[in-house]
Amino acid sequence: MVIKFEGNKNGGIPAAVLPGLLNSFSFFFVIIAALLPTPIASYSIVGEKVEKSLEPLLATPTTDGEILLGKSIAAFLPTIIATYAGATIFMILIDNVTHSTLGYLYFPNWTIGVILLLLAPLAAVLSVELNVIASARVSDVRAASQLGALMFLPFTAIYVAGEIGLISLDTNNLLIISAIVAALDVVLFRISTATFRRDEILTKWK
Numbered sequence: 001m002v003i004k005f006e007g008n009k010n011g012g013i014p015a016a017v018l019p020g021l022l023n024s025f026s027f028f029f030v031i032i033a034a035l036l037p038t039p040i041a042s043y044s045i046v047g048e049k050v051e052k053s054l055e056p057l058l059a060t061p062t063t064d065g066e067i068l069l070g071k072s073i074a075a076f077l078p079t080i081i082a083t084y085a086g087a088t089i090f091m092i093l094i095d096n097v098t099h100s101t102l103g104y105l106y107f108p109n110w111t112i113g114v115i116l117l118l119l120a121p122l123a124a125v126l127s128v129e130l131n132v133i134a135s136a137r138v139s140d141v142r143a144a145s146q147l148g149a150l151m152f153l154p155f156t157a158i159y160v161a162g163e164i165g166l167i168s169l170d171t172n173n174l175l176i177i178s179a180i181v182a183a184l185d186v187v188l189f190r191i192s193t194a195t196f197r198r199d200e201i202l203t204k205w206k
Contacts, residue, residue, distance in 0.1 A: 015101050022094060023169045026112050027159050029090075033083045033120040034127040035152040041075035041131030042144035064196045068132060075128045076121075083120055087112070114174045122181040127151040129188040136196050 013021070091107035098106055131148035138144050158177065162169040 013101065015103075018098055018102060019106070020168075022098070022106055023111050024159065024162050025090075025094075026087075026115050027155075027162065027169050029083055029087050029115055030120050030123045031152050031155045031159060032086065033079055033124040034155050035149070036079040036082055037075040037124055037128045038131055038145060038148045038151070040078065041071070041128045042135050042148040044071040044075060044132055045135040046138060046140065046144045047135070065193055068192055068196055071132055072125070072128045075131070076124055079124045079128075080121060083124070084116065087116055110171045111169070111174065114171055114178065119174055119178045119181065122178055122185055123155060125185050126181055126188060129185065129192050133188065133192045133195060136192070 091112065095105045095107050127148070130151050131144065134147040135144040138147070158167070158169075161167045167173055
């Protein structure tokens with residue numbers, strides 16, 4: 001653990017420094033939530049098309065919105081389960097390591113609450129939608145994965161900005177970021193439903 005290593009090396013991390021450091025570490029779960037859906041969501045359309053398993057679904061009376069919703073849920077749920085499992089382990093370990101320094105259990109708190117209950121799910125939805133759009137517009141699984149993987153870059157930039165002091169990853173800023181991501185989710189959902197064309201997928205993809 002970085003915190004334990006640095007504490008042993010430098011004689012202990014000051015209690016005043018730990019909250020900011022832990023908030024930055026917590027933001028990693030947003031990056032994870034944005035990155036994990038890539039393999040499933042990018043494969044969801046183009047992969048099944050390549051394997052000839054998508055045509056029967058597209059030939060049913062199911063609407064485009066229902067197909068996209070099903071593909072999105074299939075990528076979203078495993079991502080959130082894995083993110084929450086990792087976060088639970090993280091909080092337990094961090095509380096165990098930092099309790100002697102802080103004098104109290106740092107987690108759970110409002111910051112990790114906003115991250116796990118709001119921002120991480122919104123980031124996962126954003127990633128899923130972008131990956132599904134990419135998967136519907138290209139004819140190669142690798143290309144879809146590469147395009148979808150770019151989704152984690154904006155969140156990585158936010159993390160770096162927090163680390164170098166450009167922004168503070170406190171609860172208020174996390175709520176602002178969440179609102180922006182939620183707006184992007186709505187925009188991408190409209191784009192995905194507008195650009196998904198089952199007839200084109202059935203007739204033009206080879």
